[in-house]
Amino acid sequence: MERVTEPELMVDDDQAIAYSEADFTESHQGAVTRFGAAFPEFAGGRMLDLACGPADVTVRFARAYPDTHIVGLEGSPAMLALGVQRVAREGCAGQISLQHRLLPDPELATLGAFDAVVSTAALHHFHDPAVLWDAIRIAASPGACIFVQDLMRPESAAIAQALVDQHARGEPDVLRRDFFHSLCAAFTTDEVRAQLAAAGLDALDVQPITDRHLVIQGRAG
Ligand SMILES: C[S@@+](CC[C@H](N)C(=O)[O-])C[C@H]1O[C@@H](n2cnc3c(N)ncnc32)[C@H](O)[C@@H]1O
Incomplete structure (x- = not known):
């Protein structure tokens, strides 16, 4: 299936609230656990969370790394307000x-250089993914821990719908609709590898981690 983009920013109040209130424990805590497994020596420092949304992942990183100060950047005022509240x-x-x-x-x-740059569930929102990779390259100090977790585009719209039915059964319609659109807007592992090569970040590793997620991780050059 070809990529179908969705609006970059999640600006609707209903959409932002539904996203903020959903239980993403598995993928959000999973991101923190995977970061820890990838960078066992990371003990603290300055961390940047790009497109942090309502900051559930940001708070989870803060709890896991109490000696870290985290800057979260977000383009949607609705999402940012929910993040500030959280x-x-x-x-x-x-x-x-x-x-x-x-x-x-x-x-x-x-903002200065960061010891770690993370971003979750955001790459697929960027109409031009080079914008996220450029931000990571600019913000990461040499040797910084880079960790990006995102959705992965399935082979067909039918598989995307099946993933929504399997993983978002019983969730509000707005959340199910956004999840379907996000799967259709996401990238494949091959596409991400090509993006990284173009951005000069091809030392980063790209791996599928579930039936719908991929992770990009490694050290900044
Ligand atoms: C699905 S949410 C993920 C939020 C959070 N990282 C998480 O894992 O829960 C994607 C976020 O990216 C933000 N976003 C998309 N494009 C952006 C841009 N160009 N600049 C800043 N934020 C952006 C959206 O507004 C939205 O809040």
Whole structure:
């Protein structure tokens, strides 16, 4: 199936609330666990979470790495507001700062260099995926831990619908609709490898990890 893009930003209040309230424990906590397995020596430092949405993953990273300060960037005001609420509610305001930034952001380098750059469930939103890879290259210090987890496009719309039925049964319609569109907007592992080669990030490893997720990880050059 050819890629079908979806709107980059998740700006609708209903959409943002449904996403924020959904239980993504398996994939979100799984991202933190996989990061830890990939970078067992990472103990703390400055972490950047690109397109952090309502900051559930950001908070999970903060809990796992209490000596880390995390900057989360998000382009949707609706998502950012939910993220700010979650960070305050979870008592993480001293460890996480969230900022409204739309990528590509010409001012990104002013944030300084980061020891780790993560992004989850966001690559497929970028109409031009080079925007995310450029942001990672700009923000990562030499040797930084890079970890990107995203959906992976299935071979057909029918398989995408079957994945929605299997993994989002009983979820609100808006969430099921977004999940289907996101699967259709996602990339294959071969496409991601080509993106990384074009971005000069081909030292990163790309692997499928579930029937619908892939992970890109490695050290910045
Ligand atoms: C599916 S959400 C994932 C949020 C979060 N990372 C997570 O794993 O729960 C994708 C997010 O990317 C944001 N986004 C998409 N394109 C963006 C851009 N160009 N700049 C900043 N944020 C963007 C959307 O607004 C949305 O909040």
